[in-house]
Amino acid sequence: MCSPAIIEQVKKRISRRNALAALGGAGVAVSTGCLPATSVKNTAPDKKSVPPKNSRWGSKPVEQVSFSRVVDLSHTLHPDFPAWFVAGKKMTTRGKRTFVPPAVVEVKPVFEWEHDKVNLNQITYWEHVGTHMDAPAHFSEGSTVDEIPVEDLVLPLVVIDVKERAAKDPLALLNIEDIRSWEDEHGPIPERACVAMNSGWAKYVEKPKFKSLDTKGKHRQPAFHIDAVEYLMEECEVVALGVDTFSFDNQHSPGSDVHYRWLGDERWGIENLNNLDDIPTKGATIVVGQPSIKGGSGGPNRTMALV
Amino acid sequence: MCSPAIIEQVKKRISRRNALAALGGAGVAVSTGCLPATSVKNTAPDKKSVPPKNSRWGSKPVEQVSFSRVVDLSHTLHPDFPAWFVAGKKMTTRGKRTFVPPAVVEVKPVFEWEHDKVNLNQITYWEHVGTHMDAPAHFSEGSTVDEIPVEDLVLPLVVIDVKERAAKDPLALLNIEDIRSWEDEHGPIPERACVAMNSGWAKYVEKPKFKSLDTKGKHRQPAFHIDAVEYLMEECEVVALGVDTFSFDNQHSPGSDVHYRWLGDERWGIENLNNLDDIPTKGATIVVGQPSIKGGSGGPNRTMALV
Numbered sequence: 031m032c033s034p035a036i037i038e039q040v041k042k043r044i045s046r047r048n049a050l051a052a053l054g055g056a057g058v059a060v061s062t063g064c065l066p067a068t069s070v071k072n073t074a075p076d077k078k079s080v081p082p083k084n085s086r087w088g089s090k091p092v093e094q095v096s097f098s099r100v101v102d103l104s105h106t107l108h109p110d111f112p113a114w115f116v117a118g119k120k121m122t123t124r125g126k127r128t129f130v131p132p133a134v135v136e137v138k139p140v141f142e143w144e145h146d147k148v149n150l151n152q153i154t155y156w157e158h159v160g161t162h163m164d165a166p167a168h169f170s171e172g173s174t175v176d177e178i179p180v181e182d183l184v185l186p187l188v189v190i191d192v193k194e195r196a197a198k199d200p201l202a203l204l205n206i207e208d209i210r211s212w213e214d215e216h217g218p219i220p221e222r223a224c225v226a227m228n229s230g231w232a233k234y235v236e237k238p239k240f241k242s243l244d245t246k247g248k249h250r251q252p253a254f255h256i257d258a259v260e261y262l263m264e265e266c267e268v269v270a271l272g273v274d275t276f277s278f279d280n281q282h283s284p285g286s287d288v289h290y291r292w293l294g295d296e297r298w299g300i301e302n303l304n305n306l307d308d309i310p311t312k313g314a315t316i317v318v319g320q321p322s323i324k325g326g327s328g329g330p331n332r333t334m335a336l337v
Numbered sequence: 338m339c340s341p342a343i344i345e346q347v348k349k350r351i352s353r354r355n356a357l358a359a360l361g362g363a364g365v366a367v368s369t370g371c372l373p374a375t376s377v378k379n380t381a382p383d384k385k386s387v388p389p390k391n392s393r394w395g396s397k398p399v400e401q402v403s404f405s406r407v408v409d410l411s412h413t414l415h416p417d418f419p420a421w422f423v424a425g426k427k428m429t430t431r432g433k434r435t436f437v438p439p440a441v442v443e444v445k446p447v448f449e450w451e452h453d454k455v456n457l458n459q460i461t462y463w464e465h466v467g468t469h470m471d472a473p474a475h476f477s478e479g480s481t482v483d484e485i486p487v488e489d490l491v492l493p494l495v496v497i498d499v500k501e502r503a504a505k506d507p508l509a510l511l512n513i514e515d516i517r518s519w520e521d522e523h524g525p526i527p528e529r530a531c532v533a534m535n536s537g538w539a540k541y542v543e544k545p546k547f548k549s550l551d552t553k554g555k556h557r558q559p560a561f562h563i564d565a566v567e568y569l570m571e572e573c574e575v576v577a578l579g580v581d582t583f584s585f586d587n588q589h590s591p592g593s594d595v596h597y598r599w600l601g602d603e604r605w606g607i608e609n610l611n612n613l614d615d616i617p618t619k620g621a622t623i624v625v626g627q628p629s630i631k632g633g634s635g636g637p638n639r640t641m642a643l644v
Contacts, residue, residue: 092404092405092406092407093405094403094404094405095403095404095405095643096401096402096403097399097401097402098399098400098401098402099399100399100487100488100490100491101487102486102487102629104487104628104629105629106483106629106630106631107628107629107630107631108630108631108632123448123452123453123455124453124454124455125452125453125454127448127452127453129447129448132459135630137630137631137632137633140436140463141430141434141436143477143478145430145432145434146430146431146432146434147431147432147476148430148431148475148476149474149475149476149634150463150464150465150475150634150635151463151464151632151633151634152439152461152462152463152464153460153461153462153463153464153630153633153636154459154460154461155459155460156447156457156458156459156460157457157458157459157460158457160628160630161629167456168455168456168457169454169455169456170450171450176413179409180407180408180409180411180639180641181407183407183639183641184407184641184643317624317626317641318626318639319624319625319626319627319628319638319639319640319641320626320639321411321414321467321626321628321637321638321639322409322411322412322413322414322468322639323413323414323415323442323444323460323467323637324413324414324415324444325415325444325458326444326458326460327456327457327458328457329460330628330630331626331628331639332487332490332625332626332627332628332629332638332639333626334487334490334491334624334626336402336491
């Protein structure tokens with residue numbers, strides 16, 4: 031399922047970590063926290079257990095988890111839900127091809143109770159609307175949604191709060207210092223985590239503030255700093271990124287650096303998270319109910335937190 | 338969110354149970370197991386806790402749950418996945434309206450890596466394909482997918498095995514005796530459960546056997562007996578039904594009795610479950626990652642079991 035290029039990337043990543051481990055945990059990142067490089071051996075497949083199909087992470091799929099509360103981390107998707115495109119407004123891709131996006135989602139009644147005593151709709155959407163996954167394939171030749179094993183959709187959830195800065199600046203970035211501060215208070219980022227940014231943006235979802243258009247009509251929203259993403263890639267066993275905005279990138283990375291770097295490294299992400307204020311910063315488990323549509327590059331899902 | 342008609346149905350159901358409770362647990366169903374009628378008081382909203390929004394079940398949303406394994410209960414959806422319709426073949430609804438169904442799912446590339454250095458597809462489907470939810474609204478004027486609170490998507494899972502009978506008869510039915518036998522061995526059906534039929538059908542998903550067409554071209558597959566469904570409705574606090582086939586009904590209930598009765602009682606179901614052999618008959622927790630699309634009558638999702 032993985033192309034040779036992807037396998038090569040993983041080998042490089044592992045050998046990079048092993049080199050760090052050989053240095054006895056040298057380097058600021060290792061000494062300040064995240065997954066210590068010396069524990070990388072734990073991520074190698076355990077021959078006594080069966081690693082999940084296609085898993086890039088090899089270690090025991092899920093640690094013992096307990097919960098007694100479920101929190102909905104998804105927004106409800108509807109035709110007026112804010113997206114990174116505007117329905118009906120021409121857009122041009124990097125490849126200079128032009129497209130006219132459709133409605134964010136079309137819910138077209140087919141069978142109707144009144145006539146048929148059954149209800150059934152035809153649903154049409156461009157992937158990457160609403161609360162949705164970005165699979166590696168969105169910005170690379172990597173895995174599609176159906177190639178991500180279910181074990182990698184249930185992860186320890188870390189929520190990093192940047193609300194104060196975001197309230198002053200719609201282009202605020204979650205940076206390395208935010209991660210280090212979190213680690214100082216809560217300890218290393220857990221292995222195989224999903225690291226989510228809480229910028230407070232979810233509450234604006236039905237308001238113009240969510241897009242915070244600038245004078246040129248470009249949307250603005252908090253995002254990840256590419257350095258923070260590199261840090262999470264190099265020094266931690268982070269499987270997924272999450273944001274409560276509609277993009278990991280903003281105008282500080284107009285080339286979609288975070289998307290290319292993260293998804294191109296065979297990791298995945300989730301955008302437009304909701305209700306991050308309702309869960310603890312550490313200790314919750316994210317469950318990403320991603321429909322397994324063959325060849326999908328991402329798409330709307332139901333994401334929950336088990337607390 | 339609930340219509341007066343639905344609220345009235347619930348009131349009737351509760352008063353019926355209270356009447357049974359007043360009889361001191363009389364009646365075969367009550368005495369043989371399921372949720373004892375006398376424990377109905379536990380399902381009334383606990384004023385000390387906040388009942389989930391829209392919950393029809395009122396009791397504490399989730400009991401303490403522990404797990405260390407995740408099992409994928411979904412099939413991957415693709416254009417050739419078997420459905421209750423045939424793409425391109427005219428069909429007539431109960432209301433005498435005719436339709437020509439589209440492909441089971443259309444995954445149409447929009448942005449492509451080769452040209453755009455991004456992948457993105459347009460997805461189109463009729464709801465009720467692949468592993469999917471039937472919301473109450475599918476066969477009633479009840480709740481749509483977005484109106485089911487997330488707490489009601491995480492439930493104790495009971496798996497009842499009818500494989501032996503199904504192997505001999507593609508129209509085998511899960512009946513009351515199957516439920517009673519299960520209870521004799523494992524105790525009462527847990528409160529707020531999802532009760533799933535394991536007919537062994539999932540392994541045929543890519544084979545003609547999955548549809549087992551009869552001489553008239555009608556499909557055949559194991560399903561629930563209407564009496565079993567009535568039993569689960571009347572005597573248990575079962576929230577959801579599950580089947581590893583594409584319908585709760587088969588030719589023994591050509592009027593879709595199970596769909597009308599169950600969904601019309603503001604309960605939901607899930608069809609085309611997978612991998613039921615990989616989880617215990619009791620003790621797993623089902624998590625239904627149902628995308629929350631406003632107005633949806635159901636649709637493809639990612640269903641998992643936490644074990």
